[in-house]
Amino acid sequence: MKATAIAPANIAFIKYWGRVDAALRIPSNPSISMNLSACTTTTTVEFSPGLKHDVISEGFDAARITAHLNRLRERAGSALFCRVETHNSFPASAGIASSASGFAALTVAAAAALGLRLSERELAAFARLGSGSACRSIPDGFVKWEGEYARSLYPPDWWDVRDIIVMVESTTKKVSSSEGHDKAATSPFFHKRLDALPRRIARLERALNEKNIQELGEVIEEECLDMHHVMQTQSPPLYYWTGETVNIMELVKKRTVPAYFTIDAGPNAHVICEGKDEARVVELLKGRTLIINKPAAGAHII
Ligand code: DP6
DSSP states (O other): OEEEEEEEEEEEEEOOOOEEETTTTEESSOEEEEEEEEEEEEEEEEEOTTOSSOEEOTTSOHHHHHHHHHHHHHHHTOOOOEEEEEEESSOGGGOSOHHHHHHHHHHHHHHHHTTOOOOHHHHHHHHHHHOGGGGGGSSSSEEEEETTEEEEEEOGGGSOEEEEEEOOOOOSOOOOHHHHHHHGGGSTTHHHHHHHHHHHHHHHHHHHHHTOHHHHHHHHHHHHHHHHHHHHHSSSOOOOOOHHHHHHHHHHHTOSSSOEEEOOSSSOEEEEEEGGGHHHHHHHTTTSOEEEEOBOOOOEEO
């Protein structure tokens, strides 16, 4: 009746932006990501007959969490309520996608606590219903999400890369990505991006296979700019960058070290490089607050 799971956040190399079914969170395009070792959520779920409603830690979206628990209760044929305790390894206000690690950890912990024996595919599909990007935090390492499911392309030790997150202060209130997805198709560039994706995805998969950082870097920067272009031209437009985000993009673009940027739905810049160049990238970014991530395993019981 009680289980604890840990799940990583992930950085999207090919982004999920827009969906063909909003309620079921079926994405408009496949996406590819890497799990992050230093950005994790640990969640304990305990079902007990004594509870009259779900008890969820302060500061989390209780309605969205309860809706997700209902899906798992229904599958298990259980009417029990539970206590959910969640701890993020990164500050909640950090603008790191805590919904990915959060719903992945919640899914794995709640399924185990209910005695459900779900395959990785089923866990990813359930996590997706809580938050789309959460399905990529279920399998290990480098992950591809297509349609209902996500699967591992390569384990974490396939390639020693880093995601060095530069924490950027944001004064503007973040518009939730859920709302943003629903308006993505209002951008005149939405279909242009979708048309460009099959080739871009093939390039990224080749770069991962060949461990070619320059190829990977060029693809992720192109994809990041293309997705933000769509975001900025949809209606209403979404601007996630701050001046500091752009400063970091320009600094990285100088290519004094082999490092490349990508940005999700927030102001933080993610600087991607190989492990052997970590110290040089840290030096390049000195004076800023950094979170250094390696590729990580997916969600699991602890
Ligand atoms: C820009 O997974 O947060 O980070 O399904 O509504 O929870 P919901 O959206 P979410 O969207 C993430 C968007 C992104 C790109 C990505 O992670 O692929």
